[in-house]
Amino acid sequence: MTYITYSHQHLQLKSIARLKQIYSEIGCTVEVSDKRCKDAWITAIANYQTSKIQKIAPDEQALAQAELDHFIADQAQAIAPELLRIVEISFDHHEYYAGNQLVASISHDDDLTQPWVVMVEGKEKFRANTYARCHRFIQWHHQDSTLSEPLPIQTQTPPTTENRIMAHIFNECQNYGFEILNDGIYHNGVKLGQVGCTDGNWWVILSCSGQQQYSNSVYDAMRSLSMVDVSCDSKSIFDEYFLEQPLEQLTGDKLQRLLEKAELVTP
Known part of the structure; x- marks a missing residue:
């Protein structure tokens, strides 16, 4: 030319x-x-x-x-990044491979709000409330080759004190058959009150008084809620939940609470 x-x-x-x-x-x-x-x-x-x-x-x-x-x-x-291959180890544990190399994994723990966790090179990379969000996180960052890059500290979501407090309250509500809603703790649609912890000090607010009272522990706070009278026949939640169960079905902890309430009378 x-x-x-x-x-x-x-x-x-x-x-x-x-x-x-x-x-x-x-x-x-x-x-x-x-x-x-x-x-x-x-x-x-x-x-x-x-x-x-x-x-x-x-x-x-x-x-x-x-x-x-x-x-x-x-x-x-x-x-272009190599397509990922997913290996299901168990229902709550999946591993992601690029070729023969393990690049990430998704597992499930006991966190109440964000139980699904993305792990990369043995370190927690991301948390979410669903498996699908963790899956998308891995795909997006693998495509732009940033999966192994360190995340800013503010974007990481390690377990917090608030999560541990909520876990304690949730477990005790399960023991009593209570329900946790946004504005408090309920039983059979009736609000009993609120339980929380501030600076390491547990407290309870009974719906009947509206006053915050300090408690020695989450167990004492929940026991106070169980004493709230919400029925017409003056039977407490404690009476309704525990006394309707046969004694042989009560655990040692529940039986101890029953004795403390002096509901069991011996001749």
Whole structure:
């Protein structure tokens, strides 16, 4: 392919003597209309160079496009991450492999709000309330090759004191058959009150008084809620939940609470 060597602007800067020299160097065969005129030499040189420009034939253009497409595809394949292979170890434990290399895993723990955990190289990378969110997290970061990069501290979600407090309250509510809602603890649709912990000090607010009272432990706080009278026959939640069970079905802890309440009378 022959390209234009001199532009029109470039030729305008040349003298007639230099234009004659260029005319000879490129082998120009276009006749100069007026050899005394600079513009005539420029026109002859420009016309000659234009005539030598070869256009790419359609088949050559198609071949060049095919080569370009193939090159782009090769580059995309070279930088694209390998597809992940998921191995189910158990219902709550899945491992993600790129080839034979373990790149991440998803497991489940006892956190009440975000029990699904993404682990990368033995370190917790991400937490969520569903397996699907952890799965998407791994896919996204694997595609942009950032799965192994350290996350900013503020984005990590390790177990917090608040989570542990909620776990204690939840477990005790299970023991008593209570239900935790956003605004407090309920039994059979009736609000009993609230239980919490501030600066390591447990407290309880009974719905009947609305006053916050300090307790020695979460067990004492929940026991206070169990004494709340919410029925017409003045039978407490403790009476309703524990005394309706046969004694042989009561655990040692529940039996101890029953004795403390002095509900069991011996002759």
